[in-house]
Amino acid sequence: MNKEQAANSPWYKRTVRWGQTNLTEMDPIHCDMEWWRGYWHQNRVQGIIVNAGGIVAYYPSSFELHYRAEGLGDRDLLGDFVTAGRQDGLAILARMDINRATQDFYDAHPDWFVVNSAGVPHKVDGRYFSCINSDYYKRYIPEILKEIITKYQPDGFTDNSWTGVSRQIICHCENCKKKFKAEVSGADLPVAADWNDPIYLKWIKWSYKCRIENWDLFNDITKEFGGPDCLWLGMVNANPVGGHSSFCDLKEVGERSQIVMCDHQSRDALNGFEQNSLNGSLLHGLAGWDKIIPESMANYIRGVRSFRLGSNPPKETQLWVIEGMAGGISPWYHHIGAVHEDRRQFANLPPLMQWHEKNEQYLYNRLPVANVGLIWSQDNTEFYGRGAAEEKVSLPWHGFVRALTRARIPFVPVHADHVAKEAAQLDVLILPDLAVFTDTQCQAIRDFVEAGGSLVFTGASATLDEWGEVRSEFPLASITGIKHQYEIEGAVKNQTSDWAFYDTHNYFRLPEQRHSSLSGFEDTDILPFGGQFHRVDTGEQMKAIATYIPAFPIYPPEFSWMREPRTDIPAMLVGEHASGGRIYYFAGDVDRCYGRTHLPDLGDLLANAVKWAAADTLPLQVEGPGYLDCKLYRQNGRYILHLVNLSGTNQSPGYVEEFLPVGPIAVSVKVEGLELKHAHLKVSGVEVPLEINQGWARFQVASLNDHEMIVLE
Template sequence: MGFWTTDSSSIGGNGVSWRIKRCWKGSGGLVKMCNSHKTEEAIAKEWLKKSRAIGLEMIFFEHTKENFDAEEVVREIANCGANTVRFAAISWKGEAQYPSKVAPMAEGLEGRDLLKEMREATNRYDIRLIVYINDLNRTLVPKHPEWVKRNEHGELMFLGDERDSKQGFCYFTCINSPWLEEFYLKVIDEIVGYEPDGIYLDCNSIPRYLGKYVCYCKYCREEFRKVSGKDIPSQKILSSSNPWKDPVALEFREWIRGRIRAFYKKVINRVRQKNPKIAVINNAGSYTSRGLGLPVEEQAKIFDGLLLEAYIRNIGAELWHAGENAKFADNLSIPVFVHAEYFSYRWRFSYCSPSELAVKIGFLIANGANPLLAEYPFHEKEGLKAVKPSYSSIKENEEFLVDTKPISSVALIYSRKTAEFYDKRDTLEKHENLFRGAYLLLSQTHTIFDVLHSDLSGEDLGKYKAIYLPNAACLDEKEIQTIQDYVKSGGGLIASYESSLFNEKCLKRDDFGLNEVMGVKYLKTKRINSGSYVEGVYMKAKESHEVTKGFHDGQLLPLPDALVITEVKKAKGLCTTIIPQPPEVSLGKESAYPSLLINEFGKGRVVYFPFGIESLYLEYRFPILRRLFDNAVKWVTQGGTLLKIETAPTVEATLRGKDSVYIIHLINYTNSERILEAPCPQEIKIEFRLPDKKKVKNIKTLSKKRIAFDESNGILRISLQLESYEGIVIISD
């Protein structure tokens, strides 16, 4: 059954005024909204939701300005199906690609105005222009050393290593220095005069991380002392394993975040005062960015759009890292770009393979993000042939891709409080590492899931069959009550390691906050293998249950070295623990420590892993752990999933929809440990249970390929062979 909801409140930010008159929410998870009006400024920024972007980075202009032909470059970009260009107007040196009265012109321009040329060319080809501006500087540092961030010894702070210092590569500017008024805002005024569609802020100087990039210049010292009466904490304190135990460090954290908010507000207001139709987009880093900078969730309430930097080969990540960032952004309130990495590892002038580009872009489409090809060296056109099929397909199928919402059975919880406080402690299992392993476990068991951020509400959780807490250690009382009510009402819960053991300030509780829900009492966390033993730790299957289905009595499964020791209350232990006995290499003795527990609380079901199953799977990819986890998901969701998929674990699936349309996205990243030279086709079988007894009116693929399907008893069965990416569109009555 669906239900009507009414809400007369206005929602939305960044100039968007929505009036929700009436919403219909059916059991399929689709929501229809009626909006009575949007502001003129909001309508002007609607293009962001349909953006297929290509980034022209300033590092390439340093070598080939004399060969840069804006008309030719924009024509090539338009031909590959892109509709947006991000063009760097201010380089990392602080030099302008146009005649500026504030910034020195880039060497070799000889009076050319590349920004004007790009604006004229993009207008001719109906391409949106986002102008890139950086806050790093080199050229003006000798004249204005007071603009530059300083370390606690008073030395200028630069980007890179000591070699860059000798070469004078580029320096970090300070947002609290005169640089903001004397340079940055004046440059923004100049750029606004070119009437771009968007301005992109790449604020490298904003302290996203702790320790290294904290500024101790006279402006920061004076301003912090003025409001607190204290000195900025030392780099040693801010770089320590737990800086937040120092109250001054916490005070400094809140102060610098306030300064960052003021900086963002001043920049955005400057743009909107001159042209409110220009979108302001910020580089938010990765979703894991933390420390002193603003969390991604908060930035989404400030800007018109964000970029998440999902570099992959360049940082040694795997292809699914793009999907991981896109899925995190899917529940934010604004359009989000995610990088589709164009180059190969650190060779930025050499594009990666067509198969790899198709998979990277596929991950973004499947999770509701806008692709931004990073970074395109304009003289290397060959790679655009690989981009064209993906971007052209997005363009042709906009009606099935824009404004869709995820339809998922499970919510994976990212706890910002745990990431910012708990993960800085000397802990054996960090939330962010376990979160990434949780993403992989869910993806490789073909569980259809969303990512939710902290500050949960009952309304957030109500549309899911289960929620998953991968060591969400820091939960406040409100969140605990919300989860407790959710499970009692019939929701499922999977939790691991020290979930709910700490409050929102990372103060350890005497027992789990969710002790009644999990049915256990916390005793201690124990490293049961110092790492010096030859043999590992195991869980031993002891009880027959749906969660241990397919495992025989006494079967051994790998465990990590750290285990939470619990006293069983109402829960039931399904596995015991085998601990190695030094210096023996033999199996070791069986202990009474339960290593897998289940519980039923109210109408809901709970599985508790008292160890980091996620980090173990992330590192080793044990198929046996994936099978166990899949059983756990099926048990806690009580069979309430719309989609069942049979294929290789390295095929990720998502389900999205709007109105009466459902889209199944499939991404095949098999054999992508190194450059994915050619696709490794996978056979896929799908069962899709249409909600509310709906019938299929039509079915098509985004690639226009034919697929085999049949429908009976409300279940649609599909079979196909997948190369890199496919989208299956199901139109119901």
Template sequence: MGKYWYQKQLRMVQTVLRETDIVNYNAKAVVEYLEKSNANCIIINAGGIVDFFHSGLDGANLNSFMTNEDILGDLVREAHAKEIKVICRIDFRGAEKDFFRAHPDWFSCEEDGSPKMMSSLIKSEVDIYLPCYNSRYMNEQAMEFTRSIFRQYDIDGIWENALGMPQGVCYCSRCREKYRKDMNKELPTAQQIKNPLVYEEYRKWKYQCALQHIDRIKNTVKEFGDDKAYAAEIFGFLRTAEREAINVLDLDMARDSFDYLVTPAMVSQEAAPASYASGLVYPGSIVKHMKMISKNKQSVLLFGNNGGTLRYVKDPVVENKIWLWEAVSAGGGFWNCLFNGQHPAATHDNRAAYISKPMYDFLHENENILEYNLPIAEAAIYVSKPTRDIFGNSLNFSKDQFCFNMKGIEKVLVEKHIQFVHIPGHINISLEELKPYRVIILPNVKCMSANEIEIFKEYVKEGGRIIASFETSLYDENGNKRNDFGLSEVLGVTSTGTVEDTTVDCYQLIKDTESALLKGIKDTQLLANAEHTLLVNALPGAKAVTTYIPVIRNQPPEKAWIRRMDTVYPVSLTNTFGKGTVVYFAFPIGRALYNYAHDDFVQLFENALDMTLEEDFMIKTNAPASVHIQVISTGEEQNGVMMSLVNHTGTMYRPVHQLVSVHQIEVDIKVPHSPKELRILKAESPVVFKETRNDDGTVTIKFVLDRLDVFAAVWMKM
């Protein structure tokens, strides 16, 4: 059987309609824009908060500007004539006052019975009453609304917007009854939910409610054929919810429920006012993460202006170009959400109308190569979902013990041009999922199940290498603290249970000057320390490279000393377990790399990578760290490898407004054998190839680029 359309490359455009955009809607002009943009799918408002067609349902919230228009019919007819798919956006995050008054029992409520309101979460000109995952409004009403669209129009799928809006504990009658039935107890009170154990129990239950809701909407869509697509809005793996809100949705849950994976990722990321919180390599990172979650589904990056905060004007152009080429280099598809209105010519700011066209053109021109692709990696970061859920907080750096660890680790991997992926960690991980990677990084992976621990033991015993930090494996998958590390004998340490605050005026004492972990570090007895340090004891055979020094206060200078710097507690340590090698840091080095990035932390972590990869990297290059290099495989049918370069070299501060070209870049890539074909997919200057056969039978291909302005890509058919 052939592939459904949503299993092929997706180049999407969403026209973000305001109520007034229904007036004189010009479907022909919209489709002309899609054709010029090389898009193959459009997402258009259908309804929920505001209906853009007559659903025929009781209580429909019809667009007040609607007369005799039939914009869905017009668009489906015009788009299908050009072989462009049409997805309808539904948004059942809430309803206005009149509908709520007619059906108050269809919505979410607080413990005292008062309704939950959107105004408590985001700014809005109107009061929106919120539903929950179990509510009639978000389920039966949404399901009937979806059926009414399919019955009237030959649309190709449904996009459920704002799926993550239901927040906090809901005390509606349905939730009370369902919790009583599922959990054999009453819903926790506002006071009880402050207990971490009660909180986790409720969060997991709510997670199941969210999954059940998703399946209800998906099954409704599939009533009209397996070729009809369903997906919904879920933010990326580095976007954790506020703990108080008890939001539970993440990309991992979508692997089975959605027909393709998509996540919003804006240059200025989800902030009010807009700010530049994410690094410019994030698009490639999130695309790779989606591909690792579900290797057979299309991965799509949703991008738009200013995180939705300043949605009427464009984001900085140069940053957008870097952002989009990053996603291309990882093999992702696109969802353009750049403007408000019918089409660019009918909106206020037309400057960004075609900023994504070069990327869409590139994907279209190389569709046969890039339709199916996966990242190639020598290193992997283990993404622990329980650690993220229990200890992550992307909105508050001081409280987070997951997100910023990930970002710091990625920063060094990117700058060293090391090819990496994220392993979606789970309690039933298998050895086969770990074996492809020469080194696996555990950035403070606090939560590990008994099975995960045994699998990692086996991985290292058979010759695998790991780099771990801080409290890795000190908690089980439910966040319960163990008496000691689950991976104690692998890491080569035991925990004392004491954590010292080493955020200020703290150092490490060098103990083993001959260790490869200290390569290039000379003329010093001390290194910087940071964050918090877990005091650990080394097991026999493990080698302490540096040790903990108690705080040395910096003021007054005359008193900035202590009598004894030497302690028995390792801060950095190497160990051998079976045939494998382990590097352990007793502080969260990922957070330190993100927040402080002192030379000592960078060099320690780079040396750990050199040790575990034995300096035998897939990519060797003279390109500066500001040039990001990514490699992906292009599927069994094409049996090829694409290597891309994205230039980040620019102005001193973000946002980047000007790129500086890099000249005479040499890149060596090691491949198993001679390519059958070498093809330049995109380059801004001549590219020269040279092939060298290695002693081990592999082949090194040297690429020399005379100049890199923004993006270049080459393809090798193997």
């Protein structure tokens, strides 16, 4: 949008660069507002997040039990930030943290706090956890919101602890008892986590619902007293598996949000930097690509050990930010404390924030160009993952994410409820061992294939109903011909770190006549596997292109020979639907095994399956060395391609200490309906020759350091 349009738009449609100084209790004594105003300008921020109240108040609250920062004294630090921010024309969000309170507060209102089945209150570090169903949330916090609106008129609020205690705690306060009994068929609360107890399963769904009720309540309050654009925004973590621990329903949040505040500050050991571009794709897929999605990005040290006051290695922070921008995330710097002795952290982001400002026109109001959809749902995390979500859900999800990224295949995450809505833009759907499906979701998958779409799925996909119970019939049988025998074999025991773990020493056998998806494996007749498989009847539509070799001893080496070198047990199956859609089924959990081991052979199998299913419809080809994350967009009369160099970052733990340049990189983009003449490299600042041939735009990037954004127009 132009400057005039921006000036007349609500803050949440025009504020794309954010800053947060997460205040500590002693900051009121030492905070230098003029220094921070200079830092805001250096980072080109348009909005700031300022600590207001909840666990700690940074203003003179009129509520006696509202605990004030130890160093606050007579200072109104919230007021100082608001005044300075308004003078600099910034949007302002008041940050809350409402999940715990002091001993004095508990003594005054013990019925507002979480207790276990024996009535013992839950507390950590001397603070008591407030119950989301109590008047702490329903009456007290709304009054605090009103007070802050009256005093400071913030543009909105955000809270990173709005979901209350984690799923590990079942609150048995009187508020929860009464509410649960009234809303769940007169049932009593479950005493403990028991996945065989139907009441516990209902408590899971009810717990999500209670959080969203508070979301709606707080927004009603802020809009009533602050106006229609005064929004309350709970922070979310975009990891579709991670959010379940806090009962944050990403789909419901996305549908409600004018802007999504994402609190996902750095990579983790499993997901890597590519997680951050995925964060943008996933949240935009829920909220819409017209929404702004800022993300808190840590400048302090995170990893195996975290140091709140130490500067994160610069390139570690920078690459996380770069990946976020490639996925449509808005940058939001995050520092702990207003005064720092380790001043190196203040140099981490300004150059990137300035680049973002310079190239803002290319980073918004665009749509992804991808015809592969990776399906997910939180119900699957809950009712298939149950007590083992990392193993059952995270690993296969991550396995496909990494395989697609590594193979430079553009894809978008798609919620299982949105298949019908997204189907027109997709040629291939992937179900990464997505076992739990509702009847409606199953029908959407069948409709997709019957309309000519292709399907890649693995393991237990679609074998369980919405509560995680085994279905009497496989709901995808009509489109695949596959019938499940509901027998799982192979490495079904808990995985161990013992290198000689017998159960995982199994393989695939490749036939003499190779399917095209097994290209690249001509010099081997076997492939390492390491997982479990589902026994299925293939039917007439599908045929096995690889079979299973059972495990045999790995140690001592003298005993390491195949006891049963050949079986007729299908491990990978392919077929075509009458509509023309292609079907690829991994009976073996290749996605989970690749997510665990990152063994290249397994990643190649996954990527090859998707390429075969997509036939010649993939819109992007990128050739050259390195581990690259490639994100392609279309915007009005142009294409925009992000290339992020993740080479050398594939392993964790560790930190990025230097970028490893790669190149040359040859790029081909399938273009439709546009007469393209220029290829501008917006990081290098140069234009490269562009060749148009048979509907493909081709160009070359000589060398790639950390990232490049290419604009074709």
